[in-house]
Amino acid sequence: MKFVLGILFFIFPSTFVFSQKIFGTVYNEVGDLLPYSSITIKNSTMGASANENAKFSFKLSPGKYTLICQRIGYTATEKTVELKANENVEFSFILKLQKLILDEVVVKSGGEDPAYEIIRNAIKKRKFYQNDVKGFSCNLYEKDMVKLLHLPDRIMGFKVPKEDRQQMQLDSSGQGIIYLSESVAKVDVQRPNKFKMNVTSSRVSGSGSFGFTFPAFISFYSNNINVFSGQINPRGFVSPIADGALNFYRYKFMGSFVEDGRLINTIRVWPRRSYEPLFYGVINIIEDSWRIHSLDLTLTKTAQLELLDTLQIVQQHVPVGNNVWRVKNQLLHFRFKQFAVAASGNFVNVYSNYEINPAFDKKYFDKVIIKYDTAVNKRSRQYWDSIRPVPLEYEELKDYKVKDSVYDASKDSLYRKFSFDSLNRKQPKFSLFSGLLNGYSRTHYGHKKYYEWGIEPVLPKIEYNFAEGIVLNFSARYSRYLKRRKNKITLLPYLRYGFSNGHFNAWASVVIDKNRNAISQMQTTKRSITISGGKRVSEFYKQSAIDPLVNSVSSLLWGTSYMKTYENWFANIHYKKTLESGLQFYVNTLYENRIPLNNSTHFTLRKKDSIHITPNYPDEIMAGQFQPHQAFVVSAMLSFKPGQKYIQFPYNKIPVSSKYPTFTIAYAKGINHIFGSDVHFDKWLFSINDDMNFKLGGLMKYKVSLGWFINSKAVNVQDYQHFNGNIGVLAGEYVNSFQVAGYYSQSTVSPLYSLAHIEHHFNGMLTNKIPLFKRLNWNLTAGGNGLLTRQNKYGEMFVGLENILKIFRVDCVWAFRETYKPELVMRIGMGGLLGGKMQRSQNKPVLEGGF
Incomplete structure (x- = not known):
């Protein structure tokens, strides 16, 4: 307490001794108010500002002062006042319009303005x-x-x-x-x-x-x-x-x-x-x-x-x-x-x-x-x-x-029993149709018991694919806070049923979050541990950005299923920690008993002889379905941004800026013979990404990665190095995916590979020179994506417009392959003032099986 008071006396040495006040109003000559005028004590840096109603007020110790009132466009006015102990003084400033002198400057006809x-x-x-x-x-x-x-x-x-x-x-x-x-x-x-x-x-x-x-x-x-x-x-x-x-x-x-x-x-x-x-x-x-x-x-x-x-x-x-x-x-x-x-x-x-x-x-x-x-x-x-x-x-x-x-009233009553009872009574009632369509959530308030539970929407998550037919997904959640809400434990059960193959899959995750201080206005999860297990359906590339709805429509209309899946009994332990410095790291252990999942239906909405039904495995890189096997994989990731600056709050601090890029290094090892594991590989990935603001020159975003398999003795397709591809007209995640490449066409086990994503947002540069068009505030964007492996070279170049209606972005993308002619396609995505913030992150978190 003494320390706080000492700081206050140092910063505000007169705060606790000034009881005299000077106050008043600022007018112009005709009596109109002059808001936000500046009032300064002459020969000092002390002063005040008038408010929106031109009122000013500040406290001073007894003495004689000369006050200066200034406002742009008006002549500065001085007033001297003597302030006595325990006395308030009120007076007004009347400012005259500034009379500008032009006599001393001669502007010649056709000459330069002075x-x-x-x-x-x-x-x-x-x-x-x-x-x-x-x-x-x-x-x-x-x-x-x-x-x-x-x-x-x-x-x-x-x-x-x-x-x-x-x-x-x-x-x-x-x-x-x-x-x-x-x-x-x-x-x-x-x-x-x-x-x-x-x-x-x-x-x-x-x-x-x-x-x-x-x-x-x-x-x-x-x-x-x-x-x-x-x-x-x-x-x-x-x-x-x-x-x-x-x-x-x-x-x-x-x-x-x-x-x-x-x-x-x-x-x-x-x-x-x-x-x-x-x-x-x-x-x-x-x-x-x-x-x-x-x-x-x-x-x-x-x-x-x-x-x-x-x-x-x-x-x-x-x-x-x-x-x-x-x-x-x-x-x-x-x-x-x-x-x-x-x-x-x-x-x-x-x-x-x-x-x-x-x-x-x-x-x-x-x-x-x-x-x-x-x-x-x-x-x-x-x-x-x-x-x-x-x-x-x-x-x-x-x-x-x-x-x-x-x-104050709500804060005082927050922990009273009648307040908890009132909050609990106000919880929404469950409706079957609404629950199936929109989901349902409920919170229970109490001194000792504070928990949340709910179910996710069911109807919007109905899928269709050739391996399972119509798929019904059900998921729920239950969260409970522990130790005065500093810790939280969450149970996440999942159920999945395929009507064509008749397979029922059930698995669950338990997540334990550790918060540093739940009283703080800004809670930050410092570390978490996730334990998962059961039987499920997974994509070969677990971070795939394929939307289930898009895949369902594509399967029904054209017989093309972009999602490639398999069943697996699994157990997974994932530990993640985020430091206040911004450094993040995780360690993950995964066991899978992998089972092939073949097509069980060929139903489409179009005639069968006009379409080709795709198999349920990445046929770009596989000649046939994989053999059942087991995999035990340990992975780790470390991400940091040097030179980070912070805002220090009373209970925590958050990173805000750095002139350096973010560095990420990841490692995954497939270990043979543990729990019958058939895999044996080691792979690394190192990446650098950053946003570089050139002010008038625009904003450049980039991500550059270098990876290598130092050991590939036994690598199954699920453990290949996969990349975010995209085939549909909707754009993939910018600066993290290829916009034309197939979802598995570039997957590799190359001993060494490199990839780069770069795009430049001109933010109005160039387009603001085009008559009429510049009124739209549509901005130019351009960039490229590239991948180089020992067996393959692939590149993309694109140019587009963003900030369309503040939300949308349209790009023309040229794809270059070694054995094909350049391909030109169009992609539509989110970009611009609002769209850039609304863009859905299509890259799923790295939780299992490496990267």
Whole structure:
């Protein structure tokens, strides 16, 4: 406790002694409010920001102060006030419109606008100001608010539940605050690339979570501006004073004004071409020093802005040391409307107490870039009222009051018996038809017994194949938490019946998950052990991405069954551990008694003489069905990403970034004579994969692998090295599969083989130069896939468009084989803003039998 108080006194030395308050409102000359104006104490870095209603408020110790009020487009105004002990002072600032001087600049007819010379000078000084100090520290206050302006009754045809509206505390018109948070942090920076943020306090309305603190800094001295971690445009945005900015922007000198003895030039900026990642607005540059004084810049859809309709960035820079300026206030205001849902938001940052070139300990900057204090979300309301530099709006006060009351009540009653009884009574009732179609799940709440159970949908999982005929699958789950919910044990039974061959298969898995801390808001499974056994039907390649529905349709219409299966009695033990560093490894032991599964029906929906029924084994690499045999296989995998950076929460930490790729090494050994095992092989696989963001140049994704069989004395087809293939029109998993190759045509036992997947997402580059077409925001993508073995060479090249309706992607793929002419096909998949996140991972986890 003393340590926490010591930290608070160090970061906020006057928090507990300031009882005097200065507050007021900022107006213009005609009485209109001027929201988000900056108020600074002269000759210091302390200050505040007005809120959306132009109200400001902050606490100071007794004394005499000169306050400076600034807003872009208005003349800075000073007021001197004397603050006595236990006295609050209220007054208003009235700002006059900034009168720009044009007399000193002569623009000749047909000549260059003087703004260009000013911008050239600013560009020359850009790198200097980007690195003008070795390091600095400052305090950061951030307030984030997102408000719904309209919520329709239905979204994409789905009705919005009444419970969701009530939970968000929306009014009858569908309006209300849906997210409100405040954070206080100490930020430390050391050139060239060291950063650390210690979040000492954070508050989220109606929640006990930690909130978020971003962006800490947006520097327009950088060539490329990255906002919200690239979520709104992975290419970033070009700064108006970037090295090549004159090729992107047009400028106009609007005039100049004098402030505190400095001549400040006002420059209007706008893009030379639409649909480039560029700003428009105003930037103020100080004469002679050519540094940024302030700016008000906006991004729109014509700047390739995704998700949002508009994003406005407002910054006010102030002197914080000897010829050193830094951002004092920053406002991000955004609006968006998608699927008839309209919302707006304000992210307000106030920076104070700058310290230039502090002496950091050599080991201070470690791999943790953001650290949350253990008491980060436990501060009192009185604490927040004492340190808040931006007054809360009435609507925000109400939001805190209502949602915090609901949260406190629900938290207090969470472990009461009547609360458990109420939750248990509200569980959905079982319906036979609904259960077969959609499945069913139920949770039992209690002090000592907390468990979940359910059944998976049955009807959607009906399959058809020639080996079993119509297949009925049934699976269920039962999970129970142990040791105060730190551990979880899950039972997963599976049943499968084939109506044609009459085979019934049953197997089960028991999964034990170990969680480090279940009280934490972010549970992370640290390790798990899975024990499985029984009789089942497996594909020859257990990681195959073949969809059972697609296979059923293909079998019924064309007599082609892509899935190749066999039966096996098996026992499997799988252990997996994930470290907080991001390192993952697993060890797996598998025993199988493998039994061939031949076709038992030839039924199709078309005439038999017009189609060929495929056998139930990979006929691309097998002349006939395999012989029954046993296999005992031990495998292991290690995956790590060096140089990982982390966010440290009170109970755990999570990896967030690294400039290095992910390295994976895997090994599998088939051991002869154990439990009658007939296999004898050793194989390795080493792979590297990464995403490389070239900003304006686009995003490149790649995965390169090298593998080898160092021993292949007895290898059955199930243990070959298989690769993800694809024959259908729906694309396979990008950067992990071939789009044209057969599912088993490239399988190998080659002593040495290599494969590569690479694709480049141009993210609007090139396509934004095409008239009319650029309005669609469809983006170019291109790449290739290749495989080289001792016996075979195979390659693919593709080019396509993504972000179609924000979801879809279409590629033209050329396949190159040694003995065939190039083949051209089309593939349709998920890609773009939403589709890239929705893309179904078709690569099943490596759990058994190697890789």
